[in-house]
Amino acid sequence: MDTALLYVDTGTAMGAAFNTMDGSMTTASKTTPASAVASAAASQGEVHVDDFTSRTSGLARAGQRLSFGTYFNAFAASYWRRWTNVEKIRLQVATAGSGVVSIYRSNARGSLQHVETRRVSGDTVSTFELPLKPFGDGGWYWFDLVAGSAPLTLNAAEWQAPGAEHTPGSVTLEITTLNKNEFCLNNLRILANNPDALAYLKEVLIVDQGTKKVKDAPGFAEIEARFGGKLRMIHQGNLGGSGGFARGMYEAVQNDSDYVLLLDDDVVVEPESIVRMVTFADHCNKPTIVGGHMFDLYNRTVLHTFGETVNPYRFQPDHPIKEQVLGHDFARTNLRTTPWMHRRVDVDYNGWWMCLIPTKVIRDIGLSLPVFIKWDDAEYGVRAKAAGYNTVSLPGSAVWHITWADKDDAVDWQAYFHSRNRIITALLHSPYPHGGRVVREGSFIDVKHLISMQYFTAQTRVMALQDLLAGPGKLHEILAHKLPEIQSMRHAYSEAKFEPDPEAFPTPGVSKPPRRGRGFQPPSYITLVPWAAKTIVRHLTKPVSKTSIERPEARVAHIDNKWWRMSQYDSAVVTNADGTAASWYHRDPEKLRDLLVEGMRLNAVILKDWQRLSEEYRQALPVITSLEAWKETFDKYSEESK
Known part of the structure; x- marks a missing residue:
């Protein structure tokens, strides 16, 4: 329906x-x-x-x-x-x-x-x-x-396509998974039920990095038998999305496939997309990365994005045409009555929720950056484009995937990888001195987290800058260890400790009424700087009241968790993105002071040493993305060899 x-x-x-x-x-x-x-x-x-x-x-x-x-x-x-x-x-x-x-x-x-x-x-x-x-x-x-x-x-x-029959290119389809057994089994079942799509696949590879193995899930043996030997399982330590997808790239090169098709685990695949993407890639004038679009898994007529580019000055994902709507709902406006969707959208990269990469490209430019998660797909697309290989996000090819609106990417552990990997990508590819706006914008984001009482997030962003300055040679070394290290810090930050029971927190006390009876409003562009300065001073110098320590001033829905609102509280209970739990935010002037000073210092160092760091990362890129470097990491964290 x-x-x-x-x-x-x-x-x-x-x-x-x-x-x-x-x-x-x-x-x-x-x-x-x-x-x-x-x-x-x-x-x-x-x-x-x-x-x-x-x-x-x-x-x-x-x-x-x-x-x-x-x-x-x-x-x-x-x-x-x-x-x-x-x-x-x-x-x-x-x-x-x-x-x-x-x-x-x-x-x-x-x-x-x-x-x-x-x-x-x-x-x-x-x-x-x-x-x-x-x-x-x-x-x-x-x-x-x-x-x-x-x-x-x-x-x-x-x-x-009229003309002589051609033999389709061979494909290794690889799914990187971490404890998403039901999703994996469902997609394997979809492939088994669609022999037209399965015929294009030389091998289906599951890179299982979880603690709950897909092979042990009920029904796996029955599904495996339907693949006639095409399904293979690889078990390795949790090297993140970049480690799992790099493994798929590596194996596709080793088994001489023409393409690797990277697929997220938490998706529902439209199997005909495989046929379309391979057919399109086979007919391309030169080796081309071909990506599928992403629909909202929980609102299935909503197309999350039609194509993405990287803004070279900010190094943020961008949309190629201004009319493009993020989250277009075909139940409201169909293709024929949506004019902007008829213009061809040329992209810099395609998300690795579904992306077909020729192995010729991999042999030429290497595998993914060893960055665990975030920016691996965007950096690869930009790197490929610089080497003369385009990416096409092909309409009519797609998966259904959980959208970012249902995740706390910006304020949870992934903030570390957002911050570090974005700057690494800019160091590798920015055409601007000092990376354009990247470092300055990162400083603004740090301040927003700090005045929002998100000290755990701010601490992970400080760690991100420290690890970036340690150089590219450390990326493989810390790949499997950084996430556990970040997670181990949660106990020191109340806003990072979640409770599923709504009654786990005290009832909010009586908070001061909104100024002049109006709700919270963001500062205007003109008043932003003085407003921010005044707010930071207040957070640093005003004592935290005993009342706000004993009970929250308010309960805040996730949709209202905005920096300009949270900065007005001394404490508040905030719901997480998917609504399953909440945490208690507390203002802490000491943490704010320490993190603000350290963040400013590190950003200043990066700006001062930008040219040196850029040259260091660019020289290291062919080494850290090589098949040889990744093989050493795979061997080190292979569970089959233990």
Whole structure:
């Protein structure tokens, strides 16, 4: 029910009627209706579950229009036009019954144009030869079916690249996992149930870094048997995402695969995406990294991002076009009525929730940075681009994944890796003296955490700068040990200790009323500097009241956990991102003073020594990302050898 709008709707060529549908279908060369359409606009009539007979077939009832101008079934013509050697494509639509098949296209502005309509009757295979030349900057192809006075059945439909048959490139699909057994088994089951996708895979590799092993999970043996020897398990210590994905890259090179397909563990994969990504990569003019998009696992019609770049001045993820919406909901606005989505989006990198990398690229530029988690995918894309290898985020290829909104990335242990790895990436690739805005912005972030009473986070960020200054030679050495070290510090910080029971904390006391009866407001751009100075002085000098030590001043929902709000409290109970627990924040002038001074000192050192550090990291890059360096780390932390 919650994915069907991504595959088919019952709208007109210019837009869709909003409806609720069922299914999880589609094939990348094969086009598919949803398993069911529960309701549609009155003028279009209703479509029921039994109108859809398989993942690739279904029917339109008498007088009804079904549109395949949708995320998973429209053809992203401009991407093929720009990056591949394909000059035209062929659409074949096999139908039974009477009606029409109409072809439409769009341009980069999102303007829709009718291409051709054919009447069909009886058992018919309609073939359309469609040029790609007009799609220089954007645009899609798609088709609609309109039934006549009787139902019209769609037996199958395919987008084809004309020409000689080619042998698909071989793929090692690798999943890095840490105690996500149910997710892993589900994705293995999806692959086993889709032999078309499985046929593209030379090997399926699970790099298990957890304490609860996938191989010991109920049902694993049964699923393993369905892979016919293609499934292999590797057990190693927790080297993070970068260590797991680097292992997948390494093994793909060793077994002479043409590609490695990196896949997160906490996803639900659309298996046809594998076929599409490999087919696209095979036709690219030169070796190209091909990524899939990410949908929200808990709100499945929401596309989290359509493509990302790295802002070279701030070294933050950015969006290539200003109209792009982070978290676009296809249940509200479909593909055909979203103009910005018709412009081709060229990217710097693709997240490693699903990313296909040619092994030729790996042999040339190396494996992932040994940075545990965060920025490994972005740095690799930027590094590849500098070496002449582009990345394409391919529409119509995707997974469903937990979005960042349900994680405490910015204030939990991952803050260490955010801070350190972002600056490392800037040291390696920034074109600006002193890294542009990176260090200065990092200082601002430090202050925001400190005045928000997030001292644990601030401490991890100080550690990040200390380890960065220790040099690139230490990255492999600390890879497996840094997270346990960070976690061991939690006991010293009340805001880092979580309680699932809402009654674990005292009832909030009576806090002072908001100024002039108004709620908390962020400072304006003009007043920010004096406001920040005044707030820091108050946090450093004003004694903490006994009352706020004994009981919190307020309970704060995670969505309201903003620096300008938290800075006004001496203590507060704050809910975590997923709503499962809360922690008690306490203002501590001594911790604030120590962390503020040390953070300022370290940032000043990095700024002063930027050029030297940049040269040091750039010279070390080929060594620390080499197959030889990673093999030494893998051997050291291999659980099979122990």
